[in-house]
Amino acid sequence: MLKERLAGGRSQRVREFPAQDGIISESALSAYQEDGVVCLRDAFCQNWLDVIERGILQALNGASENLDVVKKPEDKGQFSVSSQAWQNVGPFREFIFKSHAADLAWPFLESRYMSLFYDFLLIKEAKSNNAETPWHQDHAYYPLRGKKAINCWIALDPIPLSTALRFWRGSHKSGVLYRAVNFENSELDYPYVRKERPELPDIDGTKDEKVLGTEMQPGDMLVWSSYTFHSAPGNTLDRRRAAFSVNWVGDDITYEETPAIETYLDSDLKTGDRLISEKFPLIRGSAERTA
Numbered sequence: 449m450l451k452e453r454l455a456g457g458r459s460q461r462v463r464e465f466p467a468q469d470g471i472i473s474e475s476a477l478s479a480y481q482e483d484g485v486v487c488l489r490d491a492f493c494q495n496w497l498d499v500i501e502r503g504i505l506q507a508l509n510g511a512s513e514n515l516d517v518v519k520k521p522e523d524k525g526q527f528s529v530s531s532q533a534w535q536n537v538g539p540f541r542e543f544i545f546k547s548h549a550a551d552l553a554w555p556f557l558e559s560r561y562m563s564l565f566y567d568f569l570l571i572k573e574a575k576s577n578n579a580e581t582p583w584h585q586d587h588a589y590y591p592l593r594g595k596k597a598i599n600c601w602i603a604l605d606p607i608p609l610s611t612a613l614r615f616w617r618g619s620h621k622s623g624v625l626y627r628a629v630n631f632e633n634s635e636l637d638y639p640y641v642r643k644e645r646p647e648l649p650d651i652d653g654t655k656d657e658k659v660l661g662t663e664m665q666p667g668d669m670l671v672w673s674s675y676t677f678h679s680a681p682g683n684t685l686d687r688r689r690a691a692f693s694v695n696w697v698g699d700d701i702t703y704e705e706t707p708a709i710e711t712y713l714d715s716d717l718k719t720g721d722r723l724i725s726e727k728f729p730l731i732r733g734s735a736e737r738t739a
């Protein structure tokens with residue numbers, strides 16, 4: 449459907465920028481501010497993707513404590529999701545701390561400092577047709593206040609439009625957080641839903657030109673705001689569709705003691721604290737300068 453929408457020829461592509469030299473241009477930053485998402489082409493070479501693949505083997509073989517594997521009865525392939533695994537998975541740590549991942553993320557936050565929030569691995573195996581991801585804002589699930597949070601999502605396989613992420617262009621701008629949706633069963637409330645938030649708008653019924661998408665090659669990276677609505681179809685291909693993302697936060701983000709999944713919680717933090725801790729380490733800038 450997205451392919452058909454994109455074929456319409458209007459401005460419906462995620463705007464893309466070269467990233468081989470590790471430099472983020474002013475135009476990439478202004479496209480991000482405007483659309484809430486950009487695609488950085490060739491952000492990582494095969495050597496770094498190999499490091500991530502070594503991490504995947506470990507994560508799937510017991511090293512990730514937050515690993516969910518779901519197989520819908522009608523699907524041939526399963527859908528695996530791991531988060532916050534870097535502390536136990538050496539290759540993920542190597543990628544996050546030794547590659548230029550932080551350098552690429554840092555300019556987008558326009559911040560005095562940046563912390564690592566969590567890593568996220570997502571594998572839709574061949575023919576996991578029904579493993580779709582409903583429209584959502586990442587931030588709706590976070591026990592965080594503030595807006596400077598980004599998802600840097602790296603394709604590990606070729607991703608054609610038929611399995612590509614789609615984004616509601618500019619949806620980050622209003623600053624409104626809608627209700628978190630239940631990924632497992634859309635008929636049920638998400639366990640930590642905040643009912644005081646508005647219900648989701650009908651994004652599929654919205655005008656075509658507001659939905660952006662792009663095909664990706666391994667090593668391409670999407671950067672999006674945690675307020676940007678996005679969704680993805682299941683994987684109808686006969687090969688894996690995997691991605692590894694690193695989520696970073698900047699200086700306007702503070703912690704909120706509110707129910708959420710373990711990935712985002714830190715018992716060392718209190719409401720109003722900056723997100724700097726052992727679990728959410730400071731990666732750029734300094735705590736002293738920002739006190």
Ligand SMILES: O=C(O)CCC(=O)C(=O)O
Pocket residue numbers: 568570580581586599601613678679680681691693
């Ligand atoms: O690739 C997908 O299916 C969804 C990815 C996503 O929503 C996320 O990483 O926040």
